[in-house]
Amino acid sequence: MKFQTNEDQCRRAFMQSVAKSCLGVTLLSGLDQVAMAASASGSGKGNKRMIYLFMNGAMSQLDTFDPKPDSDVQGPTGVIQTRLPGVQFSEHLPKLAAAADKLAVIRSMNSSTGAHGPGQYLMRTNYREIASTVHPGWGSWMHMIHGRIHHSLPASVHVGGGQGPGYLGTAYAPVPVGDPDKGIENTKSPSYVTDSLFDRRMKLANVFDKSFRARTSGNIEVSGYDELYSEAIGLLRSEDLAAFDITAEPEAIREKYGKSKLGRGCLLARRLIEHGVRFVEVGYGSWDHHNELAQNMSERGAALDQALSALLEDLEQRGLLEDTLVVVGTEFGRKPKMNERAGRDHHPAAYSCVMAGGGIKAGQVYGETDSDAFYPDRDPVSVEDFNATIGTALGLPIRKEFYSPSGRPFTIAHDGDPIKEIV
Numbered sequence: 001m002k003f004q005t006n007e008d009q010c011r012r013a014f015m016q017s018v019a020k021s022c023l024g025v026t027l028l029s030g031l032d033q034v035a036m037a038a039s040a041s042g043s044g045k046g047n048k049r050m051i052y053l054f055m056n057g058a059m060s061q062l063d064t065f066d067p068k069p070d071s072d073v074q075g076p077t078g079v080i081q082t083r084l085p086g087v088q089f090s091e092h093l094p095k096l097a098a099a100a101d102k103l104a105v106i107r108s109m110n111s112s113t114g115a116h117g118p119g120q121y122l123m124r125t126n127y128r129e130i131a132s133t134v135h136p137g138w139g140s141w142m143h144m145i146h147g148r149i150h151h152s153l154p155a156s157v158h159v160g161g162g163q164g165p166g167y168l169g170t171a172y173a174p175v176p177v178g179d180p181d182k183g184i185e186n187t188k189s190p191s192y193v194t195d196s197l198f199d200r201r202m203k204l205a206n207v208f209d210k211s212f213r214a215r216t217s218g219n220i221e222v223s224g225y226d227e228l229y230s231e232a233i234g235l236l237r238s239e240d241l242a243a244f245d246i247t248a249e250p251e252a253i254r255e256k257y258g259k260s261k262l263g264r265g266c267l268l269a270r271r272l273i274e275h276g277v278r279f280v281e282v283g284y285g286s287w288d289h290h291n292e293l294a295q296n297m298s299e300r301g302a303a304l305d306q307a308l309s310a311l312l313e314d315l316e317q318r319g320l321l322e323d324t325l326v327v328v329g330t331e332f333g334r335k336p337k338m339n340e341r342a343g344r345d346h347h348p349a350a351y352s353c354v355m356a357g358g359g360i361k362a363g364q365v366y367g368e369t370d371s372d373a374f375y376p377d378r379d380p381v382s383v384e385d386f387n388a389t390i391g392t393a394l395g396l397p398i399r400k401e402f403y404s405p406s407g408r409p410f411t412i413a414h415d416g417d418p419i420k421e422i423v
Helices: 006-022 026-033 094-098 116-125 138-146 195-208 210-215 220-236 239-244 251-257 261-275 293-317 383-393
Strands: 049-055 079-081 088-090 103-110 156-159 175-177 279-284 324-329 351-357 364-366 376-378
Touching: 049 116, 049 138, 049 261, 049 293, 079 094, 088 094, 094 293, 103 376, 103 383, 116 383, 138 156, 138 279, 156 261, 195 210, 239 261, 251 261, 251 293, 261 279, 261 293, 279 293, 293 324, 293 351, 324 383, 351 383
Parallel strands: 049 279, 049 324, 103 364, 156 175, 156 279
Antiparallel strands: 079 088, 103 351, 324 351
């Protein structure tokens, strides 16, 4: 990987200053967060799409998709029957229980890390964090391999966080959205900055930039930022920017998804997928229930139940579910035994994830934990297996080697095998 020099940092600061004060567009000053994505890497190949709902903080398996009603460890959460014979969910998921025939629930997930940051990184990239390399997330892989679906909309979007492009470079960076209710903010130029004036200022910036470009010819980060600027400007001038506006949805649809941040994020994800974005990740936090689990789950469980059930129904009604893989992931599970603070502590040895939609054999539970949901008891699934299953469902070349700028080879599905019963 190439590390930033002082000159690179000065270059970035200069470009931000130009974008903000000279060009008059505050959106372009957010590039430190890799704010706008990426160039087309070719025409779209197929209609594979993905919505990844990531439950940050480690979602409890016992209080969602793997309850143990006959065990002392079940705690305060009740249990309900699903649409699938003999399969039960937590009482917090009644809508998903009724839609269980659309789901493939994996109950035998297990991870090697019980720390939030490393666990999230592993789930999103299939690799452990190392100092020398940053690995790409799913949106960047899909962008590079399958290309873009829409000519002006980005290939991938993160709503509330996610993994960036890593060694693939800035050209494959997802567009970040902090608040789904606000979409992409600061998109209007001052009234005095016309398109022609904006273009002239960009040409002037390029003149100032000439010597720097001569010294950094071939640098993928610099060229990636150039493509990023170009695509950002194109999106700002496009009517397709309206895809990010969930207020354009009828009130009845907005109510269906709910008022939670997850619900709004899922509605935005559906709009973006429908308009031609290939990948959307929606992050939803505060699942780290070391304290007062019963109270916290009544809110978090209800939000997940309403948002995911609405998303699946909406995608199906619009003919999008068949080509859209929907994944619910989390970094690890929670300890079965309740602690003295009426919560559950970290537990990487067993947890649950869910898949639905494109490429998935739905209406099943895969794997099984022991009587206390402490260890997988049948068909254990590693993070690598889980990600190999995702990659296979998306039609990605999971065994092909790709090289980082330092020449190190990596594959998408490192040491993992897809679950043949699911994909």
